[in-house]
Amino acid sequence: xxxxxxxxxxxxxxxxxxxxxxxxxxxxxxxxxxxxxxxxxxxxxxxxxxxxxxxxxxxxxxxxxxxxxxxxxxxxxxxxxxxxxxxxxxxxxxxxxxxxxxxxxxxxxxxxxxxxxxxxxxxxxxxxxxxxxxxxxxxxxxxxxxxxxxxxxxxxxxxxxxxxxxxxxxxxxxxxxxxxxxxxxxxxxxxxxxxxxxxxxxxxxxxxxxxxxxxxxxxxxxxxxxxxxxxxxxxxxxxxxxxxxxxxxxxxxxxxxxxxxxxxxxxxxxxxxxxxxxxxxxxxxxxxxxxxxxxxxxxxxxxxxxxxxxxx
Ligand code: SD4
Numbered sequence: 001x002x003x004x005x006x007x008x009x010x011x012x013x014x015x016x017x018x019x020x021x022x023x024x025x026x027x028x029x030x031x032x033x034x035x036x037x038x039x040x041x042x043x044x045x046x047x048x049x050x051x052x053x054x055x056x057x058x059x060x061x062x063x064x065x066x067x068x069x070x071x072x073x074x075x076x077x078x079x080x081x082x083x084x085x086x087x088x089x090x091x092x093x094x095x096x097x098x099x100x101x102x103x104x105x106x107x108x109x110x111x112x113x114x115x116x117x118x119x120x121x122x123x124x125x126x127x128x129x130x131x132x133x134x135x136x137x138x139x140x141x142x143x144x145x146x147x148x149x150x151x152x153x154x155x156x157x158x159x160x161x162x163x164x165x166x167x168x169x170x171x172x173x174x175x176x177x178x179x180x181x182x183x184x185x186x187x188x189x190x191x192x193x194x195x196x197x198x199x200x201x202x203x204x205x206x207x208x209x210x211x212x213x214x215x216x217x218x219x220x221x222x223x224x225x226x227x228x229x230x231x232x233x234x235x236x237x238x239x240x241x242x243x244x245x246x247x248x249x250x251x252x253x254x255x256x257x258x259x260x261x262x263x264x265x266x267x268x269x270x271x272x273x274x275x276x277x278x279x280x281x282x283x284x285x286x287x288x289x290x291x292x293x294x295x296x297x298x299x300x301x302x303x304x305x306x307x308x309x310x311x312x
Contacts, residue, residue, distance in 0.1 A: 053171025154201030182206025198259030205251025212239030229265030
């Protein structure tokens, strides 16, 4: 059995390197996925996840995270939590229970404190400055978008025993209303994972992703015999077309998928969406889904692309 990992955005690269190393050494998938996500959560240079994440409109970093175990279809999630250093760990903990799998706000924070999870002020000087600048410029609450497209780390892993796991972590949309929850910790929308089929995850404007339950939809297409790339494109573009046909103007949405054999795919409605893939026979590699409104394609990131990419 081969192992594999796929993750949203270039910012996941170092995490995928660390997580893949664990998979290569025969570690269980959840350990590899959690390690990879934590690497992004702990890095304040990545503006939209964990420490140094994007503040809500009152200047607080409020986080969402989830973990799904594709063997047992168990999942756990925390929503709108503050001051938890690694929300992904708490989400994974909750995935071990039969009930109380999703905890929000103060309930999640007291669960984390009771179980010894480290607390931290997640607002850095830089994230506060970004917030002050935005307050100064003004913004339209109903038109907040994904921050340069890249707000959420989603990581899918496949270990050498065929077990799959899927984790997500985000500070959500910049300037969101306090308490607002996006697609990321919502099962079927931000993530879905079934070791017998495959897994998918989404990033972008959560309100639009949730309307199409995109992750479950992709896994269902794979289950029905679709390949990962085709399933990502069909689910995403059918949903986008459906929203447009109903007169709405969907925000950016991007998706990734990996099946139980390590085949993968990615798709986006925005101009560019980088994602990272590693497999037994392939070192962690950055791919870019590109969409010019007419043609959608996936390329391997060139050195030139990497040198010029300004996002996380
Ligand atoms: C949310 N889906 O909170 C997240 C944000 C995101 O790229 O992924 N932006 O809606």
